[in-house]
Amino acid sequence: MIEPTRPKTARKKIQAGELMNKVMSDHFYQVNEAATTGKQKVAWCTSVGPAELLRALGFAVHFPENHGALLGATRMATDLIPEANAIGYSPDICSYLTADIGAYLKGVTPLAKAYPGIQSVPKPDVLVYSTNQCRDVQDWFGWYSRELKVPSIGIKSPRNFNEVGAAPIEDVSRQIQALVPQLEAISGTKLDMDRLRETVALSRECTELWKQVLETAKAIPAPMTFFDGTIHMGPAVVLRGTRAAVDYYKVLLAELQQNVRDKAGAVEGEKVRLYWDGMPVWGRLRQHSEHFLELKANVVASTYCSSWIFQAFDEKNPFRSMAQAYLELFIVRSDDYKESYLKQMIDDFRIDGIIYHDAKTCPNNSNSRYGLPKRLESATGVPSLVLSGDLNDLRCISDEQTKTNIEAFIEQIVEGK
Amino acid sequence: MSKSVYVGLDIGSSRTKVAVLDADRRLLGYAIKKSGTDFSATASICLDAALEMAKANRAAIANAVSTGYGRANVGFITTHSKTEIGCLANWCRYEIPGIITLIDIGGQDNKIVKLDKDGRRDSFKMNRKCAAGTGAFLEEMSTRLDLPLEDMDGLARASKEMVKLGSYCTVFSATEVLENIRNGRKVSDIVKGLFYSVIKRVLEMDLPTEKVVMTGGVVAHNAYIFDMAEEMLGRPVIRPEFPQLAGAMGAAVYAINEKGASDTPDPSQPNFEGELL
Known part of the structure; x- marks a missing residue:
């Protein structure tokens, strides 16, 4: 029987966290310096946009989705979203978008609080998107384009594939290449294909290491949780294609592998292993993490953290492999693919139950709306729970309902074992 | 001792x-x-x-x-x-063994819990983040209609021509109620419509099994909801002696x-x- 008592110990601390903080800090200062001194041109890029191309052209790269997550995690978002609502951006659309635009309108950023000397997000020279995740990113960048008088260019991605065939790869590959002349003009740099190959190779190396990091959680007990993953994925998000990210994940991986050998679980007395599908609730990371810890349950795997694994990157064929990597992403795929992917994850990570986060403002990352949980439950016998919430807008969340749902779900799993 | x-x-x-x-x-x-x-x-x-x-x-x-x-x-x-x-599942497992769907309508939320043949919880669902289908909805509406909560069951039973309320939002439903008052509809018909709305919202949450039991304060104090649920399901609903x-x-x-x-x-x-x- 599981008794929900206050945790006597916190989740096992990952020592590499200090190094990660430095790596992230260096990144934010470097982009800030680029923007404030003009030493380097600044590009804003969607999280799975063509970052490799931008780095190869010498841009310092800022990721607004990362900024959106920071606004959520610092619980600034809910107060800022209404600012964007007031200028016509609905409360029902992406709360990264509304929080980020709201922050701009109010002239605030969590970066200024965390990193002395940084006063604002870096002013962009160009905005580069890919709609592989959703259309919202294009509208998001469109607003900044009008506001800041900078070009917004990007890739209009096909979506919903079972298999990613040659035609869409060709299409996206051409679209990436079509960006080159305009980006060369803005950066004042001619694209060096060797540098692009090198960047793609680093992205590939980063992705391989990140994959291995996440796979350490296949061990019982798992040495990390989903909540660790959402923090430690930072370098994979903002530093893909750099040596700094690769070096960091080597350190993190070594620590986690040692913890596996030592059977040092992130959740003491791990009894239940869960999978999280959908976005994290950024403003509730600590609360959720502690709640699972109290219940001796570990969320060992997730769609979200695994979405930064891009195995297609191939320096021998940079444009085509970038296109393939951006299209193979979970969020771009069909429900049939998603179902088979989740089945595999259930097996690989020995999952007892799946939690689907139905995020009010993020339909593309909410996979519970078209019957998938029921189908997967029938196929695997693994129970599921759908939590209503949001990634950033805490007005869409009932903490008490979430708590009761999670406890009841874990009770059900334990009593059924 | x-x-x-x-x-x-x-x-x-x-x-x-x-x-x-x-x-x-x-x-x-x-x-x-x-x-x-x-x-x-x-x-x-x-x-x-x-x-x-x-x-x-x-x-x-x-x-x-x-x-x-x-x-x-x-x-x-x-x-x-x-x-x-x-x-709720534990109570049901011993009181009414076998495959069953338990529908609980409480003050703040409602729940549908399904049990398998061995009395184990198969699945459960709670209402989403609105008051539709809960006691809070009826409490809000009784205030709007200036009616004592305990009179609602009798009024609903007296209705001859139920008013249909289509929305699953409490605020929108309140607007619908006001519209019906303005149009001269009888209060009893509106109250029956509110009861219908509660049970309909709950039944929409999942597919009930053949055997259904209803519990919770709302059905304990408004037994007419049992009758309405039976009519909608087309079969009897188990009525516990102490639903609350x-x-x-x-x-x-x-x-x-x-x-x-x-x-x-x-x-x-x-x-x-x-x-x-």
Whole structure:
């Protein structure tokens, strides 16, 4: 029987966290310096946009989705979203978008609080998107384009594939290449294909290491949780294609592998292993993490953290492999693919139950709306729970309902074992 | 020394319910009171009233389990808690064994819990973040209509021509109600429409199995909702003797199962986790 008592110990601390903080800090200062001194041109890029191309052209790269997550995690978002609502951006659309635009309108950023000397997000020279995740990113960048008088260019991605065939790869590959002349003009740099190959190779190396990091959680007990993953994925998000990210994940991986050998679980007395599908609730990371810890349950795997694994990157064929990597992403795929992917994850990570986060403002990352949980439950016998919430807008969340749902779900799993 | 008793405390958002059972799961005593703002004090009053009905005292308590929104606020009697979903399922498992769907309509939320042939929880669902299909919806509407809550069941039964309310948003429904008042519709027809809206919202949440039982304060005080549910489902719905006590009784059953066979407690040695007052 599981008794929900206050945790006597916190989740096992990952020592590499200090190094990660430095790596992230260096990144934010470097982009800030680029923007404030003009030493380097600044590009804003969607999280799975063509970052490799931008780095190869010498841009310092800022990721607004990362900024959106920071606004959520610092619980600034809910107060800022209404600012964007007031200028016509609905409360029902992406709360990264509304929080980020709201922050701009109010002239605030969590970066200024965390990193002395940084006063604002870096002013962009160009905005580069890919709609592989959703259309919202294009509208998001469109607003900044009008506001800041900078070009917004990007890739209009096909979506919903079972298999990613040659035609869409060709299409996206051409679209990436079509960006080159305009980006060369803005950066004042001619694209060096060797540098692009090198960047793609680093992205590939980063992705391989990140994959291995996440796979350490296949061990019982798992040495990390989903909540660790959402923090430690930072370098994979903002530093893909750099040596700094690769070096960091080597350190993190070594620590986690040692913890596996030592059977040092992130959740003491791990009894239940869960999978999280959908976005994290950024403003509730600590609360959720502690709640699972109290219940001796570990969320060992997730769609979200695994979405930064891009195995297609191939320096021998940079444009085509970038296109393939951006299209193979979970969020771009069909429900049939998603179902088979989740089945595999259930097996690989020995999952007892799946939690689907139905995020009010993020339909593309909410996979519970078209019957998938029921189908997967029938196929695997693994129970599921759908939590209503949001990634950033805490007005869409009932903490008490979430708590009761999670406890009841874990009770059900334990009593059924 | 009195015989051992087992206590379930269901500290709901609207009402606190306490059930006292013997080791054979027979209901000996119970109490129900508005939860108010001091969950602990209300639970204490209910506990003493239920024990008095059971002809027992606190020293006879062999074990106690709490549930409901205030389940963590009764440390004076127990630190063992279970979710209300678990307790409802536990009650159902022993009272009505077999494949069944339990529909609980409470003050703040509603729940659908499905049990398999062995009485294990197959799945559960709670209402989403709106009040539709809950007691809170009826409370809000009774205020809008300036009606005592306890009159609503009788009014709904008297209706000859139900008003259909289409929205699942409390605010939108209120607007619909106002529109119907403006159009001269009878209050009884509007109230029946509200009842219909509650049960329809709940039944939309999942596919019920052949056997259905309904519990919770809303059906306890508005028995006409049972009739309406039967009409909508096209089959009888099991009506427990104490629909509002199902969660508390399920918690008490957990207390029995945790403790094992009945015994006679030593009143000087509380034999469950937690301290007596």
